[in-house]
Amino acid sequence: MSITILGIESSCDDTSAAIITDGVLRANLISSQEVHRQYGGVVPELASRAHQANIIPVVDGALKSAGLSISDIDAVAFTQGPGLLGSLLVGVSFAKGVALANNLPLLAVNHLQGHVLSHFIRETPESPLPQLPLLCLLVSGGHTQLIVVRSPHDMEIVGQTIDDAAGEAFDKCAKVMGLPYPGGPVIDRLSKEGNAKAFSFAKPAIAGLNYSFSGLKTSFLYTLRDHLREHPNFIEDNKADLCASLQSTIIDILLGKLKRACKQYGIKNVAIAGGVSANSGLRDALLQMGQKECWEVYLPPLRYTTDNAAMIAIAGYYKHQRDEFAPLDLAPQARMESLR
Numbered sequence: 378m379s380i381t382i383l384g385i386e387s388s389c390d391d392t393s394a395a396i397i398t399d400g401v402l403r404a405n406l407i408s409s410q411e412v413h414r415q416y417g418g419v420v421p422e423l424a425s426r427a428h429q430a431n432i433i434p435v436v437d438g439a440l441k442s443a444g445l446s447i448s449d450i451d452a453v454a455f456t457q458g459p460g461l462l463g464s465l466l467v468g469v470s471f472a473k474g475v476a477l478a479n480n481l482p483l484l485a486v487n488h489l490q491g492h493v494l495s496h497f498i499r500e501t502p503e504s505p506l507p508q509l510p511l512l513c514l515l516v517s518g519g520h521t522q523l524i525v526v527r528s529p530h531d532m533e534i535v536g537q538t539i540d541d542a543a544g545e546a547f548d549k550c551a552k553v554m555g556l557p558y559p560g561g562p563v564i565d566r567l568s569k570e571g572n573a574k575a576f577s578f579a580k581p582a583i584a585g586l587n588y589s590f591s592g593l594k595t596s597f598l599y600t601l602r603d604h605l606r607e608h609p610n611f612i613e614d615n616k617a618d619l620c621a622s623l624q625s626t627i628i629d630i631l632l633g634k635l636k637r638a639c640k641q642y643g644i645k646n647v648a649i650a651g652g653v654s655a656n657s658g659l660r661d662a663l664l665q666m667g668q669k670e671c672w673e674v675y676l677p678p679l680r681y682t683t684d685n686a687a688m689i690a691i692a693g694y695y696k697h698q699r700d701e702f703a704p705l706d707l708a709p710q711a712r713m714e715s716l717r
């Protein structure tokens with residue numbers, strides 16, 4: 378029997394709905410909220426309100442684009458967390474309403490597990506799935522984690538940031554340079570014209586497989602402060618070099634621990650996921666490292682790097698296989714410690 382899942386994602390500032398039948402994507406619609414740009418970051422209350430306005434047209438649009446109606450849906454998957462509580466609440470309540478009104482089961486998805494499982498979204502029934510076990514570096518605006526994926530049902534976090542996430546390092550450093558939010562893609566673009574060796578910034582000395590980015594952020598800030606004293610146009614005159622140097626430091630930190638984790642766990646299938654996995658420098662550097670280390674490298678298509686409901690629908694699909702349904706009284710969670 379074929380199974381069709383409606384997925385709903387609303388954890389931050391993107392409202393998204395997707396439809397997947399038997400692991401194959403049929404529709405994935407995303408409505409991104411522009412309202413936050415003028416504030417230099419996501420404003421939670423505005424995000425919740427925009428989700429409320431967007432969610433019905435987005436779900437409707439996904440059904441239409443798949444040529445389906447709600448009666449064709451077998452289960453509703455939604456992001457339970459982690460994320461902004463008000464934003465999550467909109468998606469969770471909407472999913473419950475759809476499930477209740479149409480007598481459908483619910484599937485609660487961990488957003489981070491969704492990012493990892495974006496590698497399991499198939500565009501056609503013939504699309505190959507990644508080889509397992511897989512080591513996935515999950516790099517988003519709120520998380521930086523090294524995850525051993527033994528199966529879509531079995532993931533273990535083996536390393537993570539003890540302070541800022543990699544995306545946060547990009548965004549915060551961009552902000553002090555006066556670049557627009559989100560800073561990651563802007564730094565990526567400007568880096569292409571800069572010299573990555575122009576400046577050097579502090580790299581953390583954290584034991585094991587954990588990350589830290591707060592020292593780098595401070596070191597970046599101090600470099601700007603010191604130069605600005607004698608050179609008021611320092612940022613403007615060195616923007617591309619600052620971006621390129623910062624980006625290459627973040628990439629070195631990320632890939633250094635990834636390599637170490639692969640050695641420690643004897644894994645040669647490697648993936649990246651999350652918003653920062655769109656970074657062109659990170660993608661190139663990982664491909665190069667993969668060639669040297671004889672890894673099978675999986676880069677997500679750019680449309681699956683940032684928040685989307687296709688990854689929530691595929692995670693729901695795997696939960697459905699195991700009858701892991703959620704009760705109607707399940708609450709959203711701003712923080713989630715494990716990858717269940």
Ligand code: KG4
Binds near residue numbers: 520543652
């Ligand atoms: O996964 P995501 O869309 O949302 C979270 O779950 O956090 O990730 C958003 C993050 C932001 O920090 C953004 O700056 C970063 O991903 N990002 C990038 C790039 N595109 C998005 N960072 C570096 N280079 C990019 N090209």
Ligand code: ZN
Binds near residue numbers: 518651683684
């Ligand atoms: Zn995300």
